[in-house]
Amino acid sequence: MKIYINIALLSLLFLSGCSQKPLQGERLKAAKTAYLKLKEDPQINNDAPMELYSAGKVYAMSESVKSVKEADHLAFMLEGQVEVVKESARAKKLTQDLQKLKALKTQALLDEKESQLLILQKEAQKARLEAQMTQEKLEALQELNAKQTNRGLVLTLGDVLFETGKSKLLAGSLRAIEKLTVFLRDNPERLVLIEGHTDNVGSATFNLDLSLRRAGAVEEALIAKGIVSNRMSVKGYGEIYPVASNNESAGRQRNRRVEIVILEEGANPEEMLREIQN
Numbered sequence: 001m002k003i004y005i006n007i008a009l010l011s012l013l014f015l016s017g018c019s020q021k022p023l024q025g026e027r028l029k030a031a032k033t034a035y036l037k038l039k040e041d042p043q044i045n046n047d048a049p050m051e052l053y054s055a056g057k058v059y060a061m062s063e064s065v066k067s068v069k070e071a072d073h074l075a076f077m078l079e080g081q082v083e084v085v086k087e088s089a090r091a092k093k094l095t096q097d098l099q100k101l102k103a104l105k106t107q108a109l110l111d112e113k114e115s116q117l118l119i120l121q122k123e124a125q126k127a128r129l130e131a132q133m134t135q136e137k138l139e140a141l142q143e144l145n146a147k148q149t150n151r152g153l154v155l156t157l158g159d160v161l162f163e164t165g166k167s168k169l170l171a172g173s174l175r176a177i178e179k180l181t182v183f184l185r186d187n188p189e190r191l192v193l194i195e196g197h198t199d200n201v202g203s204a205t206f207n208l209d210l211s212l213r214r215a216g217a218v219e220e221a222l223i224a225k226g227i228v229s230n231r232m233s234v235k236g237y238g239e240i241y242p243v244a245s246n247n248e249s250a251g252r253q254r255n256r257r258v259e260i261v262i263l264e265e266g267a268n269p270e271e272m273l274r275e276i277q278n
Contacts, residue, residue, distance in 0.1 A: 212236025
């Protein structure tokens with residue numbers, strides 16, 4: 001009798017132990033922990049709310065597992081849902097980052113275009129101002145009988161600006177020298193030819209020497225104003241290049257002159273010199 005009682009007790013204890021054995025298993029526990037961690041993340045809730053909701057339904061089902069087989073199945077399902085949540089949140093973040101990069105790139109391109117436009121506007125304004133200033137300077141030289149030729153801009157200092165038969169500049173030449181100096185200072189890239197001319201009164205030798213000395217006097221006046229000598233070339237031609245007839249006094253006065261040739265930028269002074277006729 002005692003033997004039967006003991007067997008019955010052992011059977012009850014065995015069945016009681018089986019009924020208390022957890023059905024979830026470690027895999028389902030890990031899947032549920034992973035889900036709960038995602039659920040507590042505000043960013044995940046914002047980036048993948050629908051996917052997190054679907055995972056929550058599987059989690060709710062896992063709370064009432066009835067068998068080990070069902071636990072394994074729900075663990076598999078919950079693991080998959082957790083990965084879906086993670087990938088959806090990652091994809092959302094990548095999309096947002098890409099949109100930010102595109103916005104930054106677009107803004108950078110706009111900034112670059114605006115910068116280029118400002119540069120072009122400044123250059124255009126500078127060009128307009130330079131053109132205006134150049135025109136004003138050229139107009140200021142008109143009283144020096146400035147003329148545009150194939151050699152460059154030619155200015156003429158008449159005989160009345162020199163002592164008679166001499167190379168010394170008179171006080172009346174100061175205004176012309178000052179205007180010429182201002183132009184040359186504002187156009188430092190321009191080189192200058194200074195050429196002396198006379199009428200045919202007197203010997204050719206005297207006239208050649210006088211024309212050279214008068215051209216040299218103009219050069220010295222410009223040097224005194226700060227124009228460097230290496231920008232200037234001086235030449236005397238005497239009576240061989242008249243601009244009027246020497247048969248009358250008015251024509252002879254026009255022939256007694258110093259011409260200042262302001263060369264175009266980049267022009268070679270040697271190539272612009274007149275040939276001396278024999």
